Amino acid sequence: MFLINGQDISSLGMYFKKGTIFKELLKMPKPKERQLNNWSDENGYDYDNLSPTFFEPLEYNPIVYLVANNLSQLTTRRDSLIALLNDPEGFTLTSITLGKDYLLRFVDSGQFNDLTPVWKGKKLFCEIQMKWINNHEQAEEYGVLYDDNDVPILDEEGHYIIVKK
DSSP: OEEETTEEGGGGTEEEOTTTHHHHHTOOOOBOOOOEEOOTTSSSOEEOOSSOOOBOOEEEOOEEEEEESSHHHHHHHHHHHHHHHTOTTOEEEEETTTTEEEEEEEEEOOOEEEEEEETTTTEEEEEEEOEEEEOOOOOOOEEEOBOTTSOBOBOTTSOBOEEEO
16 A cells, blocks of 8 residues: 555555566665775775765656546546645655655656556556656655554545554
């Protein structure tokens, strides 16, 4: 389950293509180049071991599906998604599965690959390649609300109750 700014993405008709989102979110960051000396009279490099390590931004390229009952609902859901991603300060993607929040910035949406009717469920869906940047900024923390027995609390519709930490 995923949230964008505390809102369940399935309420937007948004789903990640299987196998794309966790591959993106679990990427390892590349360290920025450290100061070093390459002394001609010593083997290897003499690295600065005192300064902290800083990282290059991570680029995520998940594939997103928008699903709707008709074209009007699809365009409304697309507009709602754009409104969430449009904040100049970025947006928070929460992975309930990983128990982690990511403060991301929307950079590009690549191509609008597909608009295909799914006849079995009489649904429309489109596939969109997203491009998000993780600048390693501290995200506002959200989490699932648990009862005293450490069991997640669900609302009347069976959705997790999400609260700020």
